[in-house]
Amino acid sequence: MTNFVGLSQTFTASIEGTLPIAYQWQVGTDSIGSGAVNVSGGTNATLLLSNLQLGNSGYYSLRATNSVSPFTINTTWTQLTVLPLTNQFIHWQTPVTFNGLTAGRILTNTTPGGFWRAPILGTPPGQLT
Numbered sequence: 001m002t003n004f005v006g007l008s009q010t011f012t013a014s015i016e017g018t019l020p021i022a023y024q025w026q027v028g029t030d031s032i033g034s035g036a037v038n039v040s041g042g043t044n045a046t047l048l049l050s051n052l053q054l055g056n057s058g059y060y061s062l063r064a065t066n067s068v069s070p071f072t073i074n075t076t077w078t079q080l081t082v083l084p085l086t087n088q089f090i091h092w093q094t095p096v097t098f099n100g101l102t103a104g105r106i107l108t109n110t111t112p113g114g115f116w117r118a119p120i121l122g123t124p125p126g127q128l129t
C-alpha cells in the first residue's frame with residue numbers, strides 16, 4: 001500500500017476462533033517482521049492510522065490469541081509506504097464540484113469540451129486524459 005503524509009490508512013483482518021480473541025497490531029521493518037513493535041492502541045481487528053507521517057512506513061501484521069489455544073497467529077506482513085506530499089499531488093475525492101462539474105464527469109469527460117491540467121513546475125499546460 002502507498003499513501004501520503006496527512007492522509008489515513010486502514011488495515012482490517014478477520015480471525016476466526018473461540019472467543020474472546022485478543023488482538024495486537026505490530027509494525028516491523030521488513031516482510032518477516034524484523035524489529036516488530038506493538039502499535040499503540042492497535043488492539044482491534046481494524047487499525048486506523050490517521051494523519052500519516054513518513055515514520056508510519058513499515059510492515060504491518062495483526063497478532064491474535066485466545067484463552068483456548070496455546071498458539072498465537074499472525075497475519076501476513078503488509079507493507080505501507082508513506083510518501084511526502086508534493087505540489088504535483090492532488091487528492092481527488094467525490095463529490096468534488098469544479099465549475100459545476102462532478103469528479104465523475106471530469107474523470108470520464110462526459111461533458112462537451114476538453115479539460116486542461118495546470119502547468120506543473122514550469123511545464124506548459126496540457127490536455128488531461
